[in-house]
Amino acid sequence: MSYSELYRNALLSDVIPFWEKKSLDIEHGGYFTCLDRKGKVYDTDKFTWLQGRQAWMFSFLYNNVEKKDSWLNVAESGITFLKDKAMTSDGTFYFSLSREGKPLIQPYNIFSDCFAAMAFGQYAKATQKEEYFELAKKTYSSILNRRSNPKGVYEKSTGNRPLKSFSLPMILSNLVLELEETLTREEVEETIDYSRKEVMTTFLSQENGLVYENVNPDGSFNDSFEGRLINPGHGIEAMWFMIDIGIRLKDQELIKTASQTILNILEYGWDQKYGGIFYFLDIKGYPPQQLEWNQKLWWVHLESLVALSKAFLHTKNPKILSWYDKVHKYSWKHFPDKQYGEWYGYLDRQGSPNLELKGGKWKGCFHVPRGLYQCWKSFEAVESKYSLHN
Amino acid sequence: MSYSELYRNALLSDVIPFWEKKSLDIEHGGYFTCLDRKGKVYDTDKFTWLQGRQAWMFSFLYNNVEKKDSWLNVAESGITFLKDKAMTSDGTFYFSLSREGKPLIQPYNIFSDCFAAMAFGQYAKATQKEEYFELAKKTYSSILNRRSNPKGVYEKSTGNRPLKSFSLPMILSNLVLELEETLTREEVEETIDYSRKEVMTTFLSQENGLVYENVNPDGSFNDSFEGRLINPGHGIEAMWFMIDIGIRLKDQELIKTASQTILNILEYGWDQKYGGIFYFLDIKGYPPQQLEWNQKLWWVHLESLVALSKAFLHTKNPKILSWYDKVHKYSWKHFPDKQYGEWYGYLDRQGSPNLELKGGKWKGCFHVPRGLYQCWKSFEAVESKYSLHN
Numbered sequence: 001m002s003y004s005e006l007y008r009n010a011l012l013s014d015v016i017p018f019w020e021k022k023s024l025d026i027e028h029g030g031y032f033t034c035l036d037r038k039g040k041v042y043d044t045d046k047f048t049w050l051q052g053r054q055a056w057m058f059s060f061l062y063n064n065v066e067k068k069d070s071w072l073n074v075a076e077s078g079i080t081f082l083k084d085k086a087m088t089s090d091g092t093f094y095f096s097l098s099r100e101g102k103p104l105i106q107p108y109n110i111f112s113d114c115f116a117a118m119a120f121g122q123y124a125k126a127t128q129k130e131e132y133f134e135l136a137k138k139t140y141s142s143i144l145n146r147r148s149n150p151k152g153v154y155e156k157s158t159g160n161r162p163l164k165s166f167s168l169p170m171i172l173s174n175l176v177l178e179l180e181e182t183l184t185r186e187e188v189e190e191t192i193d194y195s196r197k198e199v200m201t202t203f204l205s206q207e208n209g210l211v212y213e214n215v216n217p218d219g220s221f222n223d224s225f226e227g228r229l230i231n232p233g234h235g236i237e238a239m240w241f242m243i244d245i246g247i248r249l250k251d252q253e254l255i256k257t258a259s260q261t262i263l264n265i266l267e268y269g270w271d272q273k274y275g276g277i278f279y280f281l282d283i284k285g286y287p288p289q290q291l292e293w294n295q296k297l298w299w300v301h302l303e304s305l306v307a308l309s310k311a312f313l314h315t316k317n318p319k320i321l322s323w324y325d326k327v328h329k330y331s332w333k334h335f336p337d338k339q340y341g342e343w344y345g346y347l348d349r350q351g352s353p354n355l356e357l358k359g360g361k362w363k364g365c366f367h368v369p370r371g372l373y374q375c376w377k378s379f380e381a382v383e384s385k386y387s388l389h390n
Numbered sequence: 391m392s393y394s395e396l397y398r399n400a401l402l403s404d405v406i407p408f409w410e411k412k413s414l415d416i417e418h419g420g421y422f423t424c425l426d427r428k429g430k431v432y433d434t435d436k437f438t439w440l441q442g443r444q445a446w447m448f449s450f451l452y453n454n455v456e457k458k459d460s461w462l463n464v465a466e467s468g469i470t471f472l473k474d475k476a477m478t479s480d481g482t483f484y485f486s487l488s489r490e491g492k493p494l495i496q497p498y499n500i501f502s503d504c505f506a507a508m509a510f511g512q513y514a515k516a517t518q519k520e521e522y523f524e525l526a527k528k529t530y531s532s533i534l535n536r537r538s539n540p541k542g543v544y545e546k547s548t549g550n551r552p553l554k555s556f557s558l559p560m561i562l563s564n565l566v567l568e569l570e571e572t573l574t575r576e577e578v579e580e581t582i583d584y585s586r587k588e589v590m591t592t593f594l595s596q597e598n599g600l601v602y603e604n605v606n607p608d609g610s611f612n613d614s615f616e617g618r619l620i621n622p623g624h625g626i627e628a629m630w631f632m633i634d635i636g637i638r639l640k641d642q643e644l645i646k647t648a649s650q651t652i653l654n655i656l657e658y659g660w661d662q663k664y665g666g667i668f669y670f671l672d673i674k675g676y677p678p679q680q681l682e683w684n685q686k687l688w689w690v691h692l693e694s695l696v697a698l699s700k701a702f703l704h705t706k707n708p709k710i711l712s713w714y715d716k717v718h719k720y721s722w723k724h725f726p727d728k729q730y731g732e733w734y735g736y737l738d739r740q741g742s743p744n745l746e747l748k749g750g751k752w753k754g755c756f757h758v759p760r761g762l763y764q765c766w767k768s769f770e771a772v773e774s775k776y777s778l779h780n
């Protein structure tokens with residue numbers, strides 16, 4: 001089977017049906033995401049990140065794969081929950097809610113808003129309803145307004161060690177392309193310029209070609225737990241957002257640098273002993289704070305596959321294809337659950353499931369299907385030019 | 391070698407010298423706690439929990455083992471750092487500071503205050519200086535005043551799912567005995583009553599004999615990630631605090647129930663496959679949120695040894711001794727670093743070091759030496775009555 005067929009089948013015959021069957025809360029709207037190995041709901045709390053991501057995913061499939069009413073209905077359920085329950089009166093988003101939609105955790109986390117904005121944007125494209133374009137635009141503006149202090153009153157640092165965080169420019173570089181139809185051309189170009197510059201010059205180190213998670217305000221290295229932190233999956237994911245921007249800007253140099261950065265990070269972050277990509281590393285080789293540092297996470301591997309597939313499509317560099325094959329082989333050997341479908345999320349260092357869940361507080365209907373879709377499409381394009389088979 | 395000799399030697403010939411040699415910040419006062427396998431400082435941030443705990447430990451050794459000036463000097467260095475740098479103008483404590491003592495993380499965490507109060511109390515006993523009795527008393531009052539909302543403005547929950555947390559009554563049950571010389575008799579008895587009742591009736595389940603981390607305000611089970619959480623080491627540690635209270639109150643029934651609870655938790659939390667005690671479990675067997683749930687942590691095992699040693703001394707139950715032998719064997723096989731001294735903190739499920747550090751943000755000079763001291767003393771008493779050899 002060709003790569004494109006393999007990824008397409010997994011998306012449409014395994015992963016999407018799993019979430020369609022298991023995750024819908026018919027009674028209260030929105031999605032259950034805490035699903036055990038078999039897909040049985042083990043907790044009913046609703047996490048805004050995952051509500052937004054699943055509503056986005058089904059709107060995206062409707063827009064890009066097939067105009068299936070059932071997909072649009074799944075999306076609508078999450079969109080309504082986001083709009084009616086998860087949004088506060090000032091347009092920010094609670095982090096989590098009870099099944100019925102009672103707020104549980106305050107809007108301390110700006111990424112809830114980012115995933116809500118993504119969802120509203122794709123759903124607006126799908127329905128062409130002005131209300132959702134407006135909601136997407138309003139949420140996007142609120143994110144930009146909170147940019148300098150994203151945690152607001154919940155910020156615990158004193159300000160004595162001001163650090164810039166990679167996450168926000170990184171996510172904005174994707175969100176802005178998602179909202180291209182929603183925003184004005186000036187707004188889009190301004191955020192592309194900002195996030196591209198932040199990602200590729202502030203956080204991408206010229207010295208070692210890796211991406212830092214936190215740097216001093218002037219972009220220099222900060223020798224602390226936060227400053228030494230490398231999150232390989234995060235840096236690699238950002239690089240495919242950069243390739244997407246490179247395609248839009250027809251900027252071959254950007255695509256080339258992003259592709260090289262993917263290779264740098266993979267060479268640095270690959271576990272030579274057991275295979276797979278580490279979750280967290282300390283750039284000086286010191287012990288990271290995170291006890292889960294050497295676990296192998298689904299999203300890290302899926303984002304790497306997406307990044308490599310896009311990098312290969314646009315550079316034809318055989319070194320990238322050989323890394324794709326390596327990450328593909330590891331991922332397909334360890335993550336998919338052949339018995340009950342979908343993918344495991346959390347493997348131990350050795351590659352066995354550390355938690356058998358299919359969904360939880362952080363894993364939902366997002367990285368697996370988005371990754372499968374992106375790889376399908378990249379290899380469809382690659383295979384139409386070459387003859388590559390698995 | 392008898393248990394008492396083994397634990398005494400490890401304390402006085404290995405662990406305490408390690409911290410005396412490696413952790414002192416001669417220039418700025420206080421302690422480095424981020425020490426790699428060999429004891430080399432890899433990060434200089436100072437965490438108030440660990441500053442307080444080490445100052446407490448050295449004051450305690452001075453008070454209980456030997457009146458060594460060098461120990462009192464080590465304690466003084468941390469006490470001065472706590473008082474002059476870590477304490478805010480309103481008497482609460484920053485969570486962390488730079489090496490020089492610039493505050494980094496706000497006082498969102500009331501346990502910083504608890505460990506500072508413990509340290510002031512032991513140091514006051516050692517020096518008999520009124521200033522430190524006063525500081526201990528003031529800090530203790532401030533903790534009690536914040537009891538109903540310990541995180542203050544940093545609390546992220548909305549209040550729609552009010553939960554009582556086990557940590558505070560648990561730690562107060564130990565702190566109050568630590569501060570017995572500082573507080574009035576009424577204050578001591580009030581907190582003993584409160585914490586004993588909370589620990590033994592609110593959080594200890596009559597149904598399954600285990601200790602929950604979070605319960606509904608009326609003490610009933612809450613079916614959420616937080617409500618389902620079992621932290622075996624935490625529950626077991628609380629049981630030796632209860633045994634200490636039982637001894638003080640001459641309450642055999644309390645000692646008996648606490649001892650039985652230790653057995654219940656060990657039988658529930660022991661890893662049948664690889665040995666050792668799990669870090670976190672979900673009472674319904676669902677996947678816990680914590681990715682490190684199956685790791686084996688130093689403090690969990692040391693607190694279990696302390697609890698079992700006290701339980702055996704006061705009940706003579708042979709089942710407890712046989713559990714002691716089992717936990718002892720596991721712990722001494724996996725945690726001590728035979729090459730560079732002290733104990734590893736973080737093992738993977740299989741029992742190999744997951745991080746080779748000797749200290750970090752959470753591990754300092756506390757659980758290992760306190761545990762070794764307590765087991766030494768329990769077995770000294772046991773051995774003077776029986777003839778038990780390792």
